[in-house]
Amino acid sequence: MTAYDALMQFQRETEALGQIAGRLGWDQETMMPEGATPQRAEEHGAMANILHARRIDPRVGEWLAKAEPADDVAAANLRHIGRSFERTAKVPAAIAAELAKTTSLAHRIWAQSRADEDVASFLPILQKVVDLRKEEAAAVAGDADxxxxxxxxxxxxxxxxxxxxxxxxxxxxxxxxxxxxxxxxxxxxxxxxxxxxxxxxxxxxxxxxxxxxxxxxxxxxxxxxxxxxxxxxxxxxxxxxxxxxxxxxxxxxxxxxxxxxxxxxxxxxxxxxxxxxxxxxxxxxxxxxxxxxxxxxxxxxxxxxxxxxxxxxxxxxxxxxxxxxxxxxxxxxxxxxxxxxxxxxxxxxxxxxxxxxxxxxxxxxxxxxxxxxxxxxxxxxxxxxxxxxxxxxxxxxxxxxxxxxxxxxxxxxxxxxxxxxxxxxxxxxxxxxxxxxxxxxxxxxxxxxxxxxxxxxxxxxxxxxxxxxxxxxxxxxxxxxxxxxxxxx
Amino acid sequence: MTAYDALMQFQRETEALGQIAGRLGWDQETMMPEGATPQRAEEHGAMANILHARRIDPRVGEWLAKAEPADDVAAANLRHIGRSFERTAKVPAAIAAELAKTTSLAHRIWAQSRADEDVASFLPILQKVVDLRKEEAAAVAGDADxxxxxxxxxxxxxxxxxxxxxxxxxxxxxxxxxxxxxxxxxxxxxxxxxxxxxxxxxxxxxxxxxxxxxxxxxxxxxxxxxxxxxxxxxxxxxxxxxxxxxxxxxxxxxxxxxxxxxxxxxxxxxxxxxxxxxxxxxxxxxxxxxxxxxxxxxxxxxxxxxxxxxxxxxxxxxxxxxxxxxxxxxxxxxxxxxxxxxxxxxxxxxxxxxxxxxxxxxxxxxxxxxxxxxxxxxxxxxxxxxxxxxxxxxxxxxxxxxxxxxxxxxxxxxxxxxxxxxxxxxxxxxxxxxxxxxxxxxxxxxxxxxxxxxxxxxxxxxxxxxxxxxxxxxxxxxxxxxxxxxxxx
The missing domain is CATH 1.10.1370.30 (Neurolysin; domain 3)
Structure with a gap:
C-alpha cells in the first residue's frame, strides 16, 4: 500500500467518526431525552478525544511526508489533511484542554448573564476565553496576525x-x-x-x-x-x-x-x-x-x-x-x-x-x-x-x-x-x-x-x-x- | 493516580463510546434515512475498530496487573474488565476480522434464502460461520467445551x-x-x-x-x-x-x-x-x-x-x-x-x-x-x-x-x-x-x-x-x- 493509500484509509475512518460525532449533536437537539444531558457530555468528550488523537497521530505526519499525489483530488486531500495536522499539532494540549473547559463554563455563564441582563458577570470569563484564543492563535501563527x-x-x-x-x-x-x-x-x-x-x-x-x-x-x-x-x-x-x-x-x-x-x-x-x-x-x-x-x-x-x-x-x-x-x-x-x-x-x-x-x-x-x-x-x-x-x-x-x-x-x-x-x-x-x-x-x-x-x-x-x-x-x-x-x- | 483509577478513567471513556455505538444502532432502526445505509456501515465499522483497540489496549493489561480493589465494587469492575480483556486478547485479529466479514455476508444470504425458501443456498455460508465460531471458541477455551x-x-x-x-x-x-x-x-x-x-x-x-x-x-x-x-x-x-x-x-x-x-x-x-x-x-x-x-x-x-x-x-x-x-x-x-x-x-x-x-x-x-x-x-x-x-x-x-x-x-x-x-x-x-x-x-x-x-x-x-x-x-x-x-x- 502506498503512503497515500494508507493515509486515506486512516482518514476515511476518521471522517466516519466525525460523522458520528455530528450525528450525536443532531440527536441531542432533536431526539435526546432531557435527563441524558450529563451522559451525553461525556459521550461528546470521548468522541472529541478520539478525533483529536487521530488528527495528531504521528503516523499521519509520516504518511504526509511520503505521500505523492497522483492527481488534483489527491493533492487537495493532502492539502486538507496536512493543514489540519499541522494546525492541531501546533496547539499545546494544555491550551486545547483549557479552552474546552473554559468555553464550556463560559457558555453556561453567558446563558445566565443574558437571562439576568448582567454584562459584568460575563466579562471575567470572556476575558479568559479571549486570552486563551490569543494564546492559541500565537501558537499557530507565531508573529502573524x-x-x-x-x-x-x-x-x-x-x-x-x-x-x-x-x-x-x-x-x-x-x-x-x-x-x-x-x-x-x-x-x-x-x-x-x-x-x-x-x-x-x-x-x-x-x-x-x-x-x-x-x-x-x-x-x-x-x-x-x-x-x-x-x-x-x-x-x-x-x-x-x-x-x-x-x-x-x-x-x-x-x-x-x-x-x-x-x-x-x-x-x-x-x-x-x-x-x-x-x-x-x-x-x-x-x-x-x-x-x-x-x-x-x-x-x-x-x-x-x-x-x-x-x-x-x-x-x-x-x-x-x-x-x-x-x-x-x-x-x-x-x-x-x-x-x-x-x-x-x-x-x-x-x-x-x-x-x-x-x-x-x-x-x-x-x-x-x-x-x-x-x-x-x-x-x-x-x-x-x-x-x-x-x-x-x-x-x-x-x-x-x-x-x-x-x-x-x-x-x-x-x-x-x-x-x-x-x-x-x-x-x-x-x-x-x-x-x-x-x-x-x-x-x-x-x-x-x-x-x-x-x-x-x-x-x-x-x-x-x-x-x-x-x-x-x-x-x-x-x-x-x-x-x-x-x-x- | 492509582492503577485502578487510571484503568477506570480509561474504561469510562470506553463505556461512553460503547453507548454511542449503541445509539447509532437505535438511530438506524428508528430515524436513519434508507439511503444512508452504506455510510452507516462504515460508521459502525469505525466504532467497532475503536472499541476493539481499546479492549485489547496493552495499558489495560498493565493496569489490571497492578490494580488493587478497595471494595466489592472495585473487585467487580476489575472482574468485568479483566474478563473482556483476556477474552478479546485471546482471539486472533484475523479470526475476528473474518468473522465480522463472514457474518455480514451470511446475514444477507440468509435473508435471501429465507425469502426464496431455499435452505441449500444458506448452508455453505452457515458452515463457514460455524467453523469460524468453533475456531474462536478453541482460541478462547483451548480444550474445554x-x-x-x-x-x-x-x-x-x-x-x-x-x-x-x-x-x-x-x-x-x-x-x-x-x-x-x-x-x-x-x-x-x-x-x-x-x-x-x-x-x-x-x-x-x-x-x-x-x-x-x-x-x-x-x-x-x-x-x-x-x-x-x-x-x-x-x-x-x-x-x-x-x-x-x-x-x-x-x-x-x-x-x-x-x-x-x-x-x-x-x-x-x-x-x-x-x-x-x-x-x-x-x-x-x-x-x-x-x-x-x-x-x-x-x-x-x-x-x-x-x-x-x-x-x-x-x-x-x-x-x-x-x-x-x-x-x-x-x-x-x-x-x-x-x-x-x-x-x-x-x-x-x-x-x-x-x-x-x-x-x-x-x-x-x-x-x-x-x-x-x-x-x-x-x-x-x-x-x-x-x-x-x-x-x-x-x-x-x-x-x-x-x-x-x-x-x-x-x-x-x-x-x-x-x-x-x-x-x-x-x-x-x-x-x-x-x-x-x-x-x-x-x-x-x-x-x-x-x-x-x-x-x-x-x-x-x-x-x-x-x-x-x-x-x-x-x-x-x-x-x-x-x-x-x-x-x-
Whole structure:
C-alpha cells in the first residue's frame, strides 16, 4: 500500500467518526431525552478525544511526508489533511484542554448573564476565553496576525485585512439603503394564526421543491434550525411559530441550501476531506442564495403566495406584489438572526469589527458593551435597550468562536456573485421560479460549485463557478435594485 | 493516580463510546434515512475498530496487573474488565476480522434464502460461520467445551451442561402441558380493527404504569421492538398492528422490563462495567416478569380490560375472565417470537439442542434442517411446512450468535424464581395490579435486583434477590397452575 493509500484509509475512518460525532449533536437537539444531558457530555468528550488523537497521530505526519499525489483530488486531500495536522499539532494540549473547559463554563455563564441582563458577570470569563484564543492563535501563527489564525479555522485563506476592506465597502451603502427604505411606508405584515401542521407540510414541499433528497436526509423540528451531516445522511431541522410561517419556510429553505451543498458533492469524495462543504463562507453562500436570491425573489414568492393561499385560505394579503413586499419587509430590530436581507450584514459587520479589535488588543473586554452600543446607534439610529438585545445576544463569543461571524456576510457576498453568474447562465430563471421550479438554478449550482466539495480553496471555488474573483459589488447592486423596486426609492 | 483509577478513567471513556455505538444502532432502526445505509456501515465499522483497540489496549493489561480493589465494587469492575480483556486478547485479529466479514455476508444470504425458501443456498455460508465460531471458541477455551466458551459471551458462568440439565427437566412437562391445553376448547380471539394512534397512546400509558422514566428515555416505532442504551438514556421501541393490539402492548411492556433494569441501576455505576444489565439471561428475566408474570396476570389484565374498553369501546370480549383467557390464549404456530408463554420455551429448547450439537460436531450443517423438522414434529405434533417457518426463521445463526438462544429460556426460568420470591414479599400484589399499580412489584425488583447492575455474577444476582439458587421448578409450577386454571385442566 502506498503512503497515500494508507493515509486515506486512516482518514476515511476518521471522517466516519466525525460523522458520528455530528450525528450525536443532531440527536441531542432533536431526539435526546432531557435527563441524558450529563451522559451525553461525556459521550461528546470521548468522541472529541478520539478525533483529536487521530488528527495528531504521528503516523499521519509520516504518511504526509511520503505521500505523492497522483492527481488534483489527491493533492487537495493532502492539502486538507496536512493543514489540519499541522494546525492541531501546533496547539499545546494544555491550551486545547483549557479552552474546552473554559468555553464550556463560559457558555453556561453567558446563558445566565443574558437571562439576568448582567454584562459584568460575563466579562471575567470572556476575558479568559479571549486570552486563551490569543494564546492559541500565537501558537499557530507565531508573529502573524492572530485574528487571521482564528479566521483560518472557518474560512481557510481569508484574512482580517481582506475581509475588512470588503466589509468597509459594504457598510456605507447598506447604511444608506437601510435609511432610505425606513423613510418609506412599510408594507403590510402578516397577521393572524397559521396552523402549525400545515406549515410543516408546506415546509416539506418547499424542501422538496429546492431539491432536498429525503432518501439521504430527514426533516425534524428543533429550537434553532440547523443542517447536519455529510455524504449519504444530511439531515435538516426547522421550527414553527403560529403567527410567523415565514420563519418556518425560510428556515427550511436556508437549511436546504446547506444540505443541498453536502448532498450535491460528487460521491467519489464520500468520507474524504473533499466530501464536505469547503468553508463556512461558501456553505453560507448556498443557504443564502437558496433562501434570499431564489426564495425571496419576486418570481418564487409569486408561486409561494399561491401555495400559502391553498394551505391557509385568504390570509389578508391582496396579491402577489403585496406578498412580495411583505416577505421582504424591512423593519427595526435588535436581533441579528431575525434581521432582513438589508440589515443582516450590518449586524455582522459590527461583530466583525469588535472581535477583530478584541483579538488585536485594540479593544478591552471591559469596553466591549459600550463599543457595541455606540456602533449600533451609529448604524441603526437607535439605542440598544438591554444587553440581551445587544452584546449578550449571540452565543458565539462565549464558545470562543472568534472569526466565525464574518463568514455569514462573506456567504452573502458570495451568494451575490453566484446569483449574477446564475442569471447570466439561466436566462429563463424567473419563469421557472414562478412555477416553483428551482431545478435549473439548483442544477447550475450543483454543476458549478456543489459537486466539487473541498477540491479547491474557498475563493477558487467561487471564482471557478462565477468566472471572476469574488467582490462585494454584486451583492450591493442586487440589494439596491431589489429594495429600490419594492420600496419605490 | 492509582492503577485502578487510571484503568477506570480509561474504561469510562470506553463505556461512553460503547453507548454511542449503541445509539447509532437505535438511530438506524428508528430515524436513519434508507439511503444512508452504506455510510452507516462504515460508521459502525469505525466504532467497532475503536472499541476493539481499546479492549485489547496493552495499558489495560498493565493496569489490571497492578490494580488493587478497595471494595466489592472495585473487585467487580476489575472482574468485568479483566474478563473482556483476556477474552478479546485471546482471539486472533484475523479470526475476528473474518468473522465480522463472514457474518455480514451470511446475514444477507440468509435473508435471501429465507425469502426464496431455499435452505441449500444458506448452508455453505452457515458452515463457514460455524467453523469460524468453533475456531474462536478453541482460541478462547483451548480444550474445554467450545459451546461453553460461546455461551460465556452472553451468560458469563453458564455452561451447556448445566443449562442442558435444566432444559431437559423443562421439556417433558411443557410438552405435556401444551398437549393438555390444546385438547381443551380455545378461548375467544380478538377480532376487528384497533386504531393505531389509540394503541400507541395506551402503550405509552402502560410504559408509564410499569415505571418507565421518559426523562431518561423515549418511545419510538420500529419494525422489531428493542430496548437500547444504559445509564441516563435508555430508549425503547414498539410497533402496531391494527388487528393485534396485544402485540403493541406486550412488546412495550417487555421492552420496559429491559429498560427498567437499565434505568434502575445505582447511579454510582454510571459508565462503568457495573452500569448495565449483567447478562442476557438476567435481562430477559426482567422483560419476561414484566410482560408475563405481571402483565399477563389475572389481576393486571383485569385493569387492562377496562383501559381497552375506554380506548376502543366494546371489542367483543364479555368480561375480565374472558379477557384474561384471550390474552393467554395458546394456539399452534411455527414462529418462536409469536409463541405464547407455554410453547415459547419449547421453541428455544429445540434451537439450544441443535446449536449445541452443531458446535460439538455431533450434527452436520447439512443435516440441520432434517433435525429441526424432526424435533419440531416430536414436540409440537405437526410438521414444519416451509423453511421460513422452520430452520430459516431466526436471524441469530446467520450472525454467528451461537449461545444466545438459551438465554431466552434462562430468562423465563429466572423470572419464575423472582416471581415466587416477589409474591412472598408483596402479599397484596394482586390488589395493586388490579388497579394498574405495579409500583410494589417494580420497586421490589429494583431494590433486590436491578440496582446492582453487574455487581454480582448472573447466578448470584438471582440468588441474592430470591434467597435460593435458581431452578426450573418455580417456572413450571407457575405455568401449570396458571394454565390449569384458565383451561380447567
Amino acid at each position: 492572530p485574528y487571521d489564525a482564528l479566521l483560518d479555522d472557518y474560512e481557510p485563506g481569508a484574512t482580517g485585512a481582506s475581509l475588512g476592506a470588503m466589509f468597509d465597502a459594504l457598510r456605507p451603502r447598506l447604511v444608506a439603503l437601510r435609511a432610505a427604505i425606513l423613510d418609506r411606508p412599510a408594507p403590510a405584515q402578516l397577521s393572524g394564526s397559521f396552523d402549525e401542521a400545515a406549515q410543516l407540510k408546506l415546509s416539506e414541499k418547499l424542501a422538496l421543491a429546492f431539491g432536498y433528497n429525503t432518501n439521504h436526509g430527514r426533516i425534524d423540528k428543533a429550537v434553532h434550525p440547523f443542517s447536519s451531516g455529510s455524504g449519504l445522511d444530511v439531515r435538516i431541522t426547522t421550527r414553527t411559530n403560529p403567527t410567523d410561517p415565514f420563519n418556518c419556510f425560510y428556515s427550511t429553505i436556508h437549511e436546504v441550501g446547506h444540505a443541498a451543498y453536502e448532498q450535491g458533492i460528487d460521491p467519489q469524495h464520500l468520507l474524504t476531506p473533499l466530501g464536505a462543504g469547503v468553508s463556512m463562507g461558501v456553505h453560507e453562500s448556498q443557504s443564502r442564495i437558496y433562501e434570499n436570491q431564489l426564495g425571496r425573489s419576486r418570481a418564487f414568492t409569486g408561486w409561494l403566495y399561491g401555495q400559502m393561499r391553498d394551505a391557509f385560505g385568504d390570509f389578508g394579503i391582496a396579491d402577489e406584489d403585496a406578498f412580495y413586499a411583505t416577505v421582504n419587509r424591512v423593519s427595526d430590530g435588535f436581533i441579528r438572526t431575525e434581521a432582513d436581507e438589508v440589515q443582516y450584514n450590518l449586524h455582522v459587520l459590527l461583530r466583525f469589527d469588535l472581535e477583530r479589535a478584541l483579538i488585536a488588543g485594540d479593544l478591552a473586554v471591559n469596553d466591549l458593551e459600550a463599543a457595541w452600543n455606540d456602533r449600533f446607534k451609529a448604524d441603526f439610529g437607535y439605542a440598544v435597550d438591554r444587553p440581551s438585545n445587544g452584546v449578550l445576544q449571540d452565543v458565539h463569543w462565549s464558545e470562543g468562536l472568534f472569526g466565525y461571524f464574518p463568514t455569514y456576510t462573506l456567504g452573502n457576498v458570495y451568494a451575490g456573485c453566484l446569483h449574477t453568474a446564475l442569471r447570466d447562465a439561466v436566462p429563463g430563471l424567473d419563469a421557472d421560479l414562478a412555477r416553483g421550479d428551482t431545478s435549473a438554478a439548483t442544477g447550475w449550482l450543483r454543476e458549478n460549485l456543489q459537486q466539487f466539495g473541498g477540491l479547491r480553496t474557498p475563493i477558487d471555488t467561487i471564482t471557478h463557478a462565477t468566472g471572476t474573483k469574488p467582490s462585494e459589488g454584486p451583492l450591493l447592486d442586487y440589494l439596491e435594485d431589489k429594495f429600490s423596486s419594492i420600496y419605490g426609492l | 467450545p459451546y461453553d466458551a460461546l455461551l460465556d459471551d452472553y451468560e458469563p458462568g453458564a455452561t451447556g451442561a448445566s443449562l442442558g440439565a435444566m432444559f431437559d427437566a423443562l421439556r417433558p412437562r411443557l410438552v405435556a402441558l401444551r398437549a393438555a391445553i390444546l385438547d381443551r376448547p380455545a378461548p375467544a380471539q380478538l377480532s376487528g380493527s384497533f386504531d393505531e394512534a389509540a394503541q400507541l397512546k395506551l402503550s405509552e400509558k402502560l410504559a408509564l404504569a410499569f415505571g418507565y422514566n421518559t426523562n431518561h428515555g423515549r418511545i419510538d416505532k420500529a419494525v422489531h421492538p428493542f430496548s437500547s442504551g444504559s445509564g441516563l438514556d435508555v430508549r425503547i421501541t414498539t410497533r402496531t398492528n391494527p388487528t393485534d393490539p396485544f402485540n403493541c402492548f406486550y412488546s412495550t411492556i417487555h421492552e420496559v422490563g429491559h429498560a427498567a433494569y437499565e434505568q434502575g441501576i445505582d447511579p454510582q455505576h454510571l459508565l462503568t462495567p457495573l452500569g448495565a444489565g449483567v447478562s442476557m439471561g438476567v435481562h430477559e428475566s426482567q422483560s419476561r416478569i414484566y410482560e408475563n408474570q405481571l402483565g399477563r396476570s389475572r389481576a393486571f389484565t383485569g385493569w387492562l380490560y377496562g383501559q381497552m374498553r375506554d380506548a376502543f369501546g366494546d371489542f367483543g370480549i364479555a368480561d375480565e375472565d374472558a379477557f384474561y383467557a384471550t390474552v393467554n390464549r395458546v394456539s399452534d404456530g411455527f414462529i418462536r417470537t409469536e409463541a405464547d408463554e407455554v410453547q415459547y420455551n419449547l421453541h428455544v429448547l429445540l434451537r439450544f439442542d441443535l446449536e449445541r450439537a452443531l458446535i460439538a460436531g455431533d450434527l452436520a450443517v447439512n443435516d440441520l434442517e432434517a433435525a429441526w423438522n424432526d424435533r419440531f414434529k416430536a414436540d409440537f405434533g405437526y410438521a414444519v411446512d416451509r423453511p421460513s417457518n422452520g430452520v430459516l426463521q431466526d436471524v441469530h445463526w446467520s450472525e454467528g450468535l451461537f449461545g444466545y438462544f438459551p438465554t431466552y429460556t434462562l430468562g423465563n426460568v429466572y423470572a419464575g424464581c423472582l416471581h415466587t420470591a416477589l409474591r412472598d414479599a408483596v402479599p397484596g400484589l394482586d390488589a395493586d395490579l388490579a388497579r394498574g399499580d405495579t409500583s410494589a412489584a417494580t420497586g421490589w425488583l429494583r431494590e433486590n435486583l436491578q440496582q446492582f447492575g453487574g455487581l454480582r455474577t448472573p447466578i448470584d444476582t438471582i440468588t441474592h434477590a430470591t434467597g435460593t439458587k435458581p431452578s426450573e421448578g418455580p417456572l413450571l409450577d407457575y405455568l401449570e397452575d396458571k394454565f390449569s386454571s384458565i383451561y380447567g385442566l
